[in-house]
Amino acid sequence: MCVCVCVCVCVQVELELKSQVLLFAELLGHLPGHMDGHQHVHVLPGVREVFARVLSDFGVLYTRIPVERGLRSCPWLAPPLHCFYTLVEQDALDAAPVFSRHGIRWPDVYLGLTTMGQNMSVSNVRRALLLAMDKPPCSSSPHRVLTAELMVHPGYPSLPGRGGCGEGPDEFSCSPDRQRELEVLSDPSLLELYAQEEVQLCSFRDL
DSSP: HHHHHHHHOOOOOHHHHHHHHHHHHHHHHHHSSSSSOOOGGGGGGTHHHHHHHHHHHOOEEEOOOOTTTGGGOTTTSSHHHHHHEEEOOOOOOHHHHHHHHHTOOOSSSOOOOSGGGOOOOOOHHHHHHHHHHHSSOOOOOOOOOOOOEEOOOOOOOTTSSSSTTBBBTTOOOSSSSSHHHHHHOOOHHHHHHHTTTTTOOGGGGGG
16 A cells, blocks of 8 residues: 555656646746755655656756755754754755766755755855855765855745645745845845855856
8 A cells, every 4th residue: 555655646746747847848938957846855755766757857957955064063053943954964865876867966065054044144154155165065066166056035925825836825935034035145245255255156057
């Protein structure tokens, strides 16, 4: 029974992924250059195998590996959140070889778990960036140029009952933390940090 349920779920995941890719292409006129999952669901056991296969079939070359250097030494993260992020990292490390086998790549380093929402500040981004540049924890690129992905959710709080994925917006979507991220990302001192550390902003299509 468990095997049948797992197979059924995998089939549904594959159908959903393919439908989203096709809709993206229909609306924008091209395939996505990068795909990942909400709450990092794409690195979960069972899901990651299907996810990798679909990306490979469509020729989508990049995904996200949410492994952040310095995560375990962040005292400002609440214990439940820290525990969740640690589990996410382990799933991501387990997913990396699966993605590699399908020819899927990712940036050398990932930032965002320690700088999300209320923890977003120029000083925290600087800390995460400097740690990341010191030694990439999980890299798929042989090049000497270091690539990094900063996960952000800039915007304004969603109105209750509006938006979401058919079930309304989630708690974070309605949070003022999204506007905080927007303000930090718009802060001129962040651009000064990028210039100081010779960071060049780019898209996945530039990689």
